[in-house]
Amino acid sequence: MAAGDANSKPIQIAVTGGKGGTGKTTVALNLSLLFSRDFKTLILDYDVENPNALILSGIEQDKITFSRKVYQFIPVFKGDKCVRCGACVNACNSNALLLPREGPPTLFENLCEGCRACKLVCPTDAIEDGRKLIGEMHRVPLTDSLELLYAEIVPGFEKSGYMAMHLRRLEKTVSREGFEILVVDTAPGAHCDVLRALMGRNMALLVTEPTPFGEHDLRLIIDLVKLIGLESYIVINRSNIGDTSRIYNIADESGIEVIGEIPFDEEVFKSHVHSKPMVLHYPDSSFTRALTEIYGKLKKIIGDRLK
Amino acid sequence: MKIAVPSTPPGGLKALVDPRVGRCQVFTIVEVENGKIKDVKVVQNTAAYAFGGAGIQAVQLLINHGVNVIIGGNIGPNAYMAMQQAGIQFIGGVMNITVEEAVKLYLEGKLRPTGMPPWGPGPGMGRGMGRGYGRWGRQF
Ligand code: SF4
Ligand code: SF4
Numbered sequence: 001m002a003a004g005d006a007n008s009k010p011i012q013i014a015v016t017g018g019k020g021g022t023g024k025t026t027v028a029l030n031l032s033l034l035f036s037r038d039f040k041t042l043i044l045d046y047d048v049e050n051p052n053a054l055i056l057s058g059i060e061q062d063k064i065t066f067s068r069k070v071y072q073f074i075p076v077f078k079g080d081k082c083v084r085c086g087a088c089v090n091a092c093n094s095n096a097l098l099l100p101r102e103g104p105p106t107l108f109e110n111l112c113e114g115c116r117a118c119k120l121v122c123p124t125d126a127i128e129d130g131r132k133l134i135g136e137m138h139r140v141p142l143t144d145s146l147e148l149l150y151a152e153i154v155p156g157f158e159k160s161g162y163m164a165m166h167l168r169r170l171e172k173t174v175s176r177e178g179f180e181i182l183v184v185d186t187a188p189g190a191h192c193d194v195l196r197a198l199m200g201r202n203m204a205l206l207v208t209e210p211t212p213f214g215e216h217d218l219r220l221i222i223d224l225v226k227l228i229g230l231e232s233y234i235v236i237n238r239s240n241i242g243d244t245s246r247i248y249n250i251a252d253e254s255g256i257e258v259i260g261e262i263p264f265d266e267e268v269f270k271s272h273v274h275s276k277p278m279v280l281h282y283p284d285s286s287f288t289r290a291l292t293e294i295y296g297k298l299k300k301i302i303g304d305r306l307k
Numbered sequence: 308m309k310i311a312v313p314s315t316p317p318g319g320l321k322a323l324v325d326p327r328v329g330r331c332q333v334f335t336i337v338e339v340e341n342g343k344i345k346d347v348k349v350v351q352n353t354a355a356y357a358f359g360g361a362g363i364q365a366v367q368l369l370i371n372h373g374v375n376v377i378i379g380g381n382i383g384p385n386a387y388m389a390m391q392q393a394g395i396q397f398i399g400g401v402m403n404i405t406v407e408e409a410v411k412l413y414l415e416g417k418l419r420p421t422g423m424p425p426w427g428p429g430p431g432m433g434r435g436m437g438r439g440y441g442r443w444g445r446q447f
Binding site for chain 1: 354357358359360361363364366367370385388389392393394
């Protein structure tokens with residue numbers, strides 16, 4: 001297989017699911033472990049507000065091999081140079097600056113987007129580069145052929161998209177190291193962060209469950225993948241807790257195939273509590289059997305493209 | 308002394324107090340001298356349709372107009388901090404009365420300045436800051 005060549009691109013599979021709690025990350029992690037038996041695999045956790053793939057993997061933080069802190073520009077005002085012209089305040093689209101009655105402008109750090117417009121327009125060079133920490137990115141080997149890349153924003157930082165953008169850049173560099181498969185775990189929901197994590201992927205797995213919430217969110221996420229024309233497959237998780245026929249109706253309506261069902265399995269709960277991934281520690285569970293079947297189908301679908 | 312009151316359009320003494328300081332359409336700015344209303348001016352709130360930080364932009368507008376006191380309903384944490392920075396006194400929890408009545412109540416000493424807002428110590432202190440609105444009980 002030529003996919004490992006430095007100049008061939010890995011196949012990128014996104015795992016998404018609309019709302020949180022559908023088991024998206026569990027599926028993404030275990031699927032990555034299955035992929036890693038046949039391919040050099042990279043799993044990416046794009047849920048930068050709540051990254052938990054590492055926790056579910058049971059790998060300790062001290063196994064992290066690479067970390068990079070991510071900063072954002074913030075303006076620092078030099079009071080002696082500032083002539084209080086107000087140009088920076090007018091230039092700031094985020095309204096993060098206030099010119100009080102005296103002294104240089106005041107920054108409202110939580111509103112600052114780091115666009116540097118203020119610095120560009122200042123006529124007296126009264127603005128110097130400051131930075132604030134917004135988060136950190138990490139790289140961790142999970143097995144010999146599986147690595148995890150994830151990021152974590154500092155609590156209180158609201159612009160998760162900014163962090164995700166940095167993670168995507170790092171992803172581009174790292175994925176050139178001969179990775180054949182990328183498994184991308186998106187944030188929950190169907191908002192723009194999720195959309196960005198889905199852009200440019202080869203296919204998406206839409207993990208849902210047979211509940212009214214699951215159906216509702218599945219519809220939203222289907223709209224999203226249709227919008228960007230992304231080839232997608234539905235995975236019905238906890239398929240025995242409700243009426244799957246409604247999910248199949250949605251699948252028919254939208255023309256998106258259900259690639260497999262994963263029954264509710266009490267061992268998944270144990271797997272979470274003890275941070276022991278299903279496919280490694282519960283090989284005979286109904287979860288592992290169902291996921292292995294899905295993996296087989298996926299391998300077939302992407303088989304041709306890896307040639 | 309200049310008092311700014313967020314008002315329903317078209318503004319003026321007979322307009323109602325608009326509880327939203329950052330997003331109101333107009334401000335009525337009332338100039339007071341020796342306890343008497345000397346001048347009334349209406350200014351458009353250019354911040355009303357800002358994507359974010361409307362409160363700060365509105366406070367900037369009022370600083371530029373030399374305002375000392377703002378009487379209104381609710382403000383967000385960023386706007387509150389901005390007023391503190393600018394040395395503007397904020398009187399919250401005022402609504403459903405006219406601008407004139409609000410200014411009179413203030414001049415009669417019947418309105419209390421608003422203390423520390425209910426959403427905590429300041430912007431950037433935690434998730435959700437800048438989204439919530441402080442709510443004070445009605446003052447009269
Ligand atoms: S960097 Fe951009 S968002 Fe931040 S204060 Fe300057 S102009 Fe405003
Ligand atoms: S643009 Fe420069 S000089 Fe003008 S107010 Fe801002 S910091 Fe001061």
